[in-house]
Amino acid sequence: MSVKIALLGCGTVGTAVAKMLKAQSKDFAQRAGDELELVGIGVRNIDAPRDPEIDRTLLTDDLEALTTKADIVIELIGGVDPARTLVLGAIKNGATVVTGNKALLAAHGPEIYEAAAEADVDVYYEAAVAGAVPVVYGLRESLAGDRVETVMGILNGTTNFILDEMETNGMSFDDALKLAQDLGYAEADPTADVDGHDAAAKIAILASLAFHTRVSIDNVPTTGIRSITAEDIAAAKRDGFAIKLLGIARRQEAGIELSVEPTLVPLDHPLASVRGSFNSVVTESAGAGRLMFYGRGAGGDPTASAVLSDVVAGASHRVYGGRAPRELTYADLPILTPDEGTSSFRIEFEIEDRTGVLTQLSGALADNNVSISTVRQSAATESSARLTVTTHEARTADVKSAIEKIKAADYVKDVLQVMRVEGN
Amino acid sequence: MSVKIALLGCGTVGTAVAKMLKAQSKDFAQRAGDELELVGIGVRNIDAPRDPEIDRTLLTDDLEALTTKADIVIELIGGVDPARTLVLGAIKNGATVVTGNKALLAAHGPEIYEAAAEADVDVYYEAAVAGAVPVVYGLRESLAGDRVETVMGILNGTTNFILDEMETNGMSFDDALKLAQDLGYAEADPTADVDGHDAAAKIAILASLAFHTRVSIDNVPTTGIRSITAEDIAAAKRDGFAIKLLGIARRQEAGIELSVEPTLVPLDHPLASVRGSFNSVVTESAGAGRLMFYGRGAGGDPTASAVLSDVVAGASHRVYGGRAPRELTYADLPILTPDEGTSSFRIEFEIEDRTGVLTQLSGALADNNVSISTVRQSAATESSARLTVTTHEARTADVKSAIEKIKAADYVKDVLQVMRVEGN
CATH class of the missing domain: 3.30.360.10 (Dihydrodipicolinate Reductase; domain 2)
Incomplete structure (x- = not known):
């Protein structure tokens, strides 16, 4: 017996996966509880030049047929189509899916997770976010x-x-x-x-x-x-x-x-x-x-490391039972519109350099529920000054409307920059 | 049905665990697949003052009896005895063990891992190393x-x-x-x-x-x-x-x-x-x-976070099957003695400030297979200088014997510091 692996895609990451699977086969067998056997590599063009360590007898351009022969399907072809069809097909066949395809998950995650839950199979995607960073x-x-x-x-x-x-x-x-x-x-x-x-x-x-x-x-x-x-x-x-x-x-x-x-x-x-x-x-x-x-966060070997950790985890579940954590949506929290968010901001104004301007500007912010954390004024030209304001946590909508109003005031020449501040 | 949890120890971490278990019971039930029920808290002194949120009806001083009633035993009493006996007893009863006890694992890890493998139960210990750092x-x-x-x-x-x-x-x-x-x-x-x-x-x-x-x-x-x-x-x-x-x-x-x-x-x-x-x-x-x-790396809440992640993982295995990765020793690599290690070192000598000393000193290092990466000489007193040498990767034994020989040379007044360098 062995756990049969199908690899879809043989670019930089796929090549690294195939090579590491071979180089560390003994380690992975110990960790997963059984041999991991690469049964095929699905590619678009069988005759394209490849790394000499790739076993060319494993290459096939019939990706769909390949997925039916595997316990674990590694999807590294990227993009939405035909990745989506191949992944959903693999799930339907009861295969564990390991993917590094963030575009696919961002567009069709829910469909894939639901199909996986229905078929009671694992979907792993450590490699889809931040490469090797776990x-x-x-x-x-x-x-x-x-x-x-x-x-x-x-x-x-x-x-x-x-x-x-x-x-x-x-x-x-x-x-x-x-x-x-x-x-x-x-x-x-x-x-x-x-x-x-x-x-x-x-x-x-x-x-x-x-x-x-x-x-x-x-x-x-x-x-x-x-x-x-x-x-x-x-x-x-x-x-x-x-x-x-x-x-x-x-x-x-x-x-x-x-x-x-x-x-x-x-x-x-x-x-x-x-x-x-x-x-x-x-x-x-x-x-x-x-x-x-x-x-x-990228590169062949780091991404392959993330893929293979998922493969070992998935293989271990096939050998010893159990399952990966499912994608839970029980909390179902509302998602705020951009204006509803709150944050601290740093805003740079070019203002008239005359008495009372700071009072008027801070008053205009306060009228819109934006309070100032720090302020710094420096001379810009003879008649104008640069004013850098950092706000306390404020609603984005409030900051936007404060800036609109301040822009219209006669003492303001320009709003040079508005940028979010985090981690203060 | 529920997953029954016994908590051994109710100090800072134990108290945080009990409070977070209550505050997040709905989340944890979703993630683990079943309710997590705290069935008892084992303490030395039932009458000691406690956080008001601790349910005193759960307290018991019969820790051994408590472990027999639980699916998951959380061991937070620390030290080797009676922690070892309680943990081994829990494993024998088929309970999952979650521990934050590094002293116990460092001294009796192999015994515990073997008992767990034999009983086919999970042992988790994220909290034993670096607190919340996963x-x-x-x-x-x-x-x-x-x-x-x-x-x-x-x-x-x-x-x-x-x-x-x-x-x-x-x-x-x-x-x-x-x-x-x-x-x-x-x-x-x-x-x-x-x-x-x-x-x-x-x-x-x-x-x-x-x-x-x-x-x-x-x-x-x-x-x-x-x-x-x-x-x-x-x-x-x-x-x-x-x-x-x-x-x-x-x-x-x-x-x-x-x-x-x-x-x-x-x-x-x-x-x-x-x-x-x-x-x-x-x-x-x-x-x-x-x-x-x-x-x-420490503190009640961070350590409790690590403990509870282990509890959720362990509970999920009890609900859905599967197991935690076992402690594998298949590689069985030799462990080097301190002298067999290799590293770069920074060494500070106080030397006579006269011509030829640097040549003699670097020669003495080279004779012992220690090559110099950087060197810096600065005046210390009128007649002596301070020489700071950073070596390339070298065997610790070679560095030690080079220093012994250099110490005995007439041009060396003192060896002020020898320290390992990493991450260069």
Whole structure:
């Protein structure tokens, strides 16, 4: 007897999975309770060049037929179609599914989880969020005895690399993006990364797990990093902050707040020192307080490590019984609209440099229920000054309407920047 | 039907466990698949004052009788006896055991794991290592598809608090220890913490999990922090290092190297910025590369969070079948003696300030297979100089014998410090 594994996809990650399965077969057999046997590798083009360690006799282009022969199906082809059909077919056949496909889960997670529950099979997806960083395990298992309040993190290595280059070397966004593309960190079409969609898919998955509520990518208001300049980053640093693209999911009194946006993080916060293409996720929970998980969010070997841990867990359940934690939606919390969220903000105004302006501006904020935490004024030109305000926690809607009103006042020349602040 | 829970011990952690079990009973029932029912709390003195939320009708001083009524026994009484007898009794009765008792596991782990395997029951102990930091889950599950090379971390919050106070506020060891005692971070008898025994018990547990080999606390050469001065810390900082008490377990070619000792960590390494009483564990593995886990290593609520996650996992196995990963010892790797380990070292010599000394000293190191990575000489007094050498990776035995020989040379006045360097 053995546990039969079908691998769908043989790109960077798939190749690493196949090689590690072979190199560590004895270890994995001990840990899973039985041999893991790779019975086939499904690819689009059998004749394409491959790593010499890939056993070409395992290759097939009939992916559907391959899934019927396996106890565990590893889906690494990415995208929604035909991944969705293949995964649902595998579940129907009673196979355990291991996937690294965040796009599929963000778009069709509920359908897949329900099909899995009905067929009583496990679905694993550690590799779909933050590569090797074990945050799916963290939320599904390590925090199962706790009440999660916040999940927040650097979920996209490409944008973190770009922001880090802009911070460390003063590069422009365009130059840093080009460097990321040259190094293979960013794709030719960088939209999914730099506009925040990749991070939004991941925070939706993590929020579902953390809050036992159905959260889709469409629930996540998303702003990317295209508008961030090296000057913004340098100015933030002078004030004691780093700018990071954070995915944030937080339990508020009225429901779950979600967001992907460039965010100011104090320099002594653990997320501020996450360099290069690393990923990091911070959870805050009632019992454990703050936990941080940190590691490589992409790459063949790190992602393969996450895939294979899921394979070992799934195989162990097939050998010894039991099951993976199911995707629970019992809490069914309301999801807040962007305006209903609350946060601290840093706002930079250019104002007339004359007596009484600060009083008028702080009055206008107070009229909209926004209270000031810190304020700093510096001369900009002869007749104008730059005023940097950090607010206490305030409703986003209130901050927006305060800014609209202040913009219209005669003493305000411009609103230079409005940015969320976290971790203060 | 319900899953019946017996709680042994009602100190800070036990009280937090009982309160969180009540406050989150609905969540836990959803996650475990059935109600978790607290059927009794075993204590030494029923009449002692307790938190008002503790249901006194649950208290009993017959701990052995209580364990026979439970599906899951939570052992939080600490120490070896009677914890060992109670845990072995619970296992024999077929109960799942959740323990936070590192002393028990470090001394009697193998006996307990074997009894559990024989009775086919789960033993969980996330709370025994680094409190809420989910590093037992990390090694048992998240890295089950990988090959761990190194586990290394700040495993004792008390000593990290003391070293941090010495670094940040220039305090002496004695003053920092007194502050830790006043704040409740250190016990009246601080031996277990400051002499490294607590960290040694934890790294032994982690090494067993990481390397699938039986490792006991007696295998861990242990040096505490009593001899570290504020001057040592300041000097290290000037050279770009923090001094941290690290527990280290590393796979070397010849076997597993183990150590607890004050260690120099580069200031830009993630472990260098772990402040106060926080804990942090770094793993290096073939696939995932470097992962870091960070959080609160002690305290009632954080430890209770770890205990309750284990309870939910254990309860879920009782409801749906399956089992926790067993403690595997199949790899059975040799354990190196302290002298067989290899590491980089930083050595400070006081030498005669005359021509040719550096040549003689580097020659003496080379004769013992120790090669120099960096060297820095500064004037100490009129006739003597201070020489700071950082070595490349070298065998500990070779470094020791080189130092013995150098000590005897006429050009050396003193060897001021020898300290391990990690994470370069």
